[in-house]
Amino acid sequence: MVGAGKIAASAHLPAALALPNVQLVAIVDPVVARGQALAREFGASTRAVAQLDDVLGELDGAIIATPNFTHCEVALKCIEAGVATLIEKPLATTVEEGETIARAARERGVTVAVGYTTRFDESVRVMAQLLKAGDFGEVRRFAYQSGSKGRWAPLTGYTLDRRATGGGVVMVTGTHFLDRMLSWFGYPDEIAYEDDADGGPEANALAHFGYTSRGRFKGRVRFSKTVSLKGGFVMETDEGMVVLLDDLKKIVFRPRSQPSVETIVRERHGFGHRERGHFQLQLEDFVEAAQTGRPATVSAEQGVESLRLIEALYTCRQPMRTDWYACPPRERQTA
C-alpha cells in the first residue's frame, strides 16, 4: 500500500484486508507514523516504511494511492521491478506521463490497473451492455451533473494545487464520469469546454460532447466543487428516458410510449456483489489480472484515454462567466 492518506484508509486498506488471497506486506508513506497509525487502526501486523525501495523486492503487487503528481514516478519504479500496479485514478497528471506508464507496462509485461472504481458497479456494467446492444433505442442526447461543496479533503490538501493534481474538478472527480462515458460511447468527435479556473484548479466546469461517427447525438456535462447538485446521468433515446443517479443503485427507464410507466433495469440475478463494494471488486479484478495475465478491467491504455480527453478539454478551454456583478456600481444603483 503506497500512500497512507485518506483514500488508503477509507477504501483501499479495508478492501485489501478483506481479501483472503491478499497479504498486506507494508504501508509506504514518507510520514512513517501515519502508516503505523493506519496499521494500528486496522489491527494489521503490517510494517510501515518510508521508502518503497525498502520493500519492493518482497511484493507481487502495489496499490498506489499517493497524490496524482507522484503516480508516474512510483508506478515506473514498481513496473521496473516487475510488480503489478493498481494506480488510484487518474493514471497520471498528463497524457505523456500516462503513455510512459502504459508503454513500460507493455514492455515489461506487467499488469497495470487504474482505479476507476465505478466501473465495477453492476448498474454501470448493465448500462454498457444495453447501450452496446442498442436496447434503449437510438441515443439522441445525454446530460450529466455532479456537484458538492468541497467535502473530500485529502490529508495533504494537494487537490488545491493544479500542478499536483493536473487540473481541477474535472481531474479530481469528473474523471470518474468521463471514464464511464468513454466506456459507454467511446471517444467523442466534438468537444467544447468552459471552466472558472483563474490560474488554479477549476472549481466549476461545463463540457459539451458531440458524437457523429457512432450515431449522431450530443451531451452536456457539468462538474462543480462549489455547488451541491443532484448527481446523475440522463439519456434521451428514441424509446424514452434513461436515468442513472450517482448513487448507482438502479437504472430507471421511462418509455416514451408509456409516460406513466417506469421500469427499473438490473441484472436478473443482480445485486450479488453489493456487499463487497467497488474497491474490493476492483482489487479482486486486479489480483486476478496479475495472476492470469489477462488485462485489468480498467487498463493503463484506458487510463491514458481518459487523460487524453481531459487534456483535450483543457486545450479548448473557454472562460466561464464569474463576474456576477458585472454592471458598474452606479448603473447597479439605478437598475
Add this chain to the structure above:
Amino acid sequence: MPATRTPDRLTRIAVVGASGFVGATLVERLLARGQYTVVPLIHSTGSAWRLSRHALDLRTVELLSPEALRTALRGCTHVVNCSSGPREVMLRGLENLLGASLAEGVQRFVHLSSVAVYGDPPPPEAVHEDAPTRPVRDTYGWNKLRQDQLVQAACRRGLPSVILCPPYIGGAYSMFVLRVLQAIQEGRLALVDGGDAVINLVDVQNLAQAIELALSCATADAQRLFVNDDAGTTWRQFTSPLVDLAGRPKPLPSISRDEASGWLGSVKTAPSTLGRRMKRLIASHQVRTILQEDPLITKLFQLTRSGIRFLPGGARERLDGILRPPKRRRPRAVHPAFDERLCRLQLRGLRHACDRAREVLGYHPEVSFAGSMEAFQAWYRTTNGWGAEYAPLFEELLRTPAAPKGGDAAEM
C-alpha cells in the same frame, strides 16, 4: 506563494474563515483592489475550491490551537473574523484568535456578528443596535452574543475592534436566497399578507464593502453596527424575480398574518432540560461507539437487547426507550405545506436601520437590490441551469428519487 498579486504592501489582512461565503467574497474583493496583502486562513481544504481556483496560497489553521494562530497571524496588521463552526470553535476559537491578535499587535479586528444576538424574533426596539439582546440560551444567537462580548473585552484590553451585524445575506452564492428559491420551486413558500413585510437582507458585496470600510474607519470601539441593503425591499419584491427563475406561476400562495401566527403559535419546542441533554449525550452515537470498542460492554449490550424481547410489552417498551438514543423531536407544524422558518421571518415586522454604519463607516451600499438579485440569478443560471435544450433531461433527473443513504460512496 503569497496570496496577493502585489506582495510589498503595508497592510496585511488575515481573513479567518476565508473559504466561507462571506470570507471568499471578501478575499476576492480585497485582492481585486490590488492594494493589500491578503492572508486567507481556512479550516479545511475540502471547501476552499472557490478560492483555490485563483491559485492562492491558502493556509490551513486550527482555531483551537493558540500556537498555530499566532504563527498564522505573524506580521498581520488587520484581522477579519468570518469563521463559523460548532460552539467550541465559535467561543474558545475566538478567544484564541483575539489572544493571538493582541499578542501579535494587530491594529484592527473586524468581527462578523449577526442580528440573531437580539433573539428570534428580535424585539421591536431592534431597529437600532442598542436594543436589548435576549437570545435563547445555547442557540446560535446566544453564541454570537457571547462572541460579541469576547470581542468587546478584547477591545477594552487594547485591540481596536469593529463588530458588524448583518441580517440574512444575499447575492451570488447566497444559500439563503437559494433556500427561498428551492422553497418556491417545491411550492413551499407562502407570502404573509401577500408579501407586504420588509425583508432584512444585505448583499454579500455590500457586506464585504462594509468590512473593507471597517478596516480603516476612525472609530473602533466594538459597538455593534447593523449592515443592511437599506432598500426597504418587501418579501413580494424579493420573491418576484425568484418566482420567474423557478418558472412558477404568479402570484405565490398567500396566507394572512393571523393565519400564519396561529399556525406558528401551534408549533411547540420541547424545552432542553439538563436531564434531556445528559440522556442525549449518554445515548449519542459517539459515546456508544466509544463504549462498544470494549468487547465486554458490546457483549453485555447485545445480551441485554436480545433479553428485552422476552419481557412483557410495557416493560419492553420502557427499556427499549432507554437503550435507544432519544430522537431529536423536530417541532412539527400543523401547516406542513409551507416552510415554517421563511414564514416566521415574514412576521418579524421590523427593519434594522444602518444609520450607525453610515455614520461610523461611511457605508452606502454599492449594490442595489436589483443588482443583487441579478447577480444571484446570473450565478444560479451558470452553476445550476441547463438551458432550454437540456431542461427536459434535467427535469427527469430531479424527479428520480435517490436511494436511501448507506454503503460506500460511489465516487471519491
